[in-house]
Amino acid sequence: MGDFWVFGYGSLMWRPGFAHIETQRARLFGFRRALCIHSHIYRGTPERPGLVMGLDRGGSCVGLAFRVPGDLRDEVVGYLRERELVTSVYLERTLPLKLASGTIAPAICYVADIHHEQYAGHLDPADAAAIVSGAVGQSGPNEEYVLNTLEHLRALGIRDHWLEEVGRLIRAFHG
DSSP states (O other): OOOEEEEESSHHHHOOOSOOSEEEEEEEEEEEEEEEEEESSSSOOSSSOEEEEEEEEEEEEEEEEEEEOGGGHHHHHHHHHHHHOSSSOEEEEEEEEEETTSOEEEEEEEEEOTTSTTBOOOOOHHHHHHHHTTOEETTEEHHHHHHHHHHHHHHTTOOOHHHHHHHHHHHHHTO
């Protein structure tokens, strides 16, 4: 098998954790970046869930595509499945990306399973900010996760107006 692409839209963008030989900005159509997954472990608890990123249906999402050498397929896919499929709230899909070079390339993507109990659905920014504020899990405060994601997106020159509004509301809550 030849080289393949992996799409990152959240922490995979700045902490992929796997070997790759090329990175390009890319757009995935039909899905958007969203705080649509209830987190019961890393950014919340079962009693006070937080929210983490998922690719939810609708719109489009700008992220980064990583080209991985084909001979690393088993190792990288195994790593990604261990990282992304912990509670099976994400579905592994191969979807077409539009790369910055203009090429359309199939890529491994992890999309939110809308039938999973952790799927939070489409939230408006105020509801998302209210759920995030005060939630804490094994990886720390949920607010930190959202604001850190926004900082990394800003550093990469990627705008996400919905998430930026969530971040603004979180900052307002903590004045």
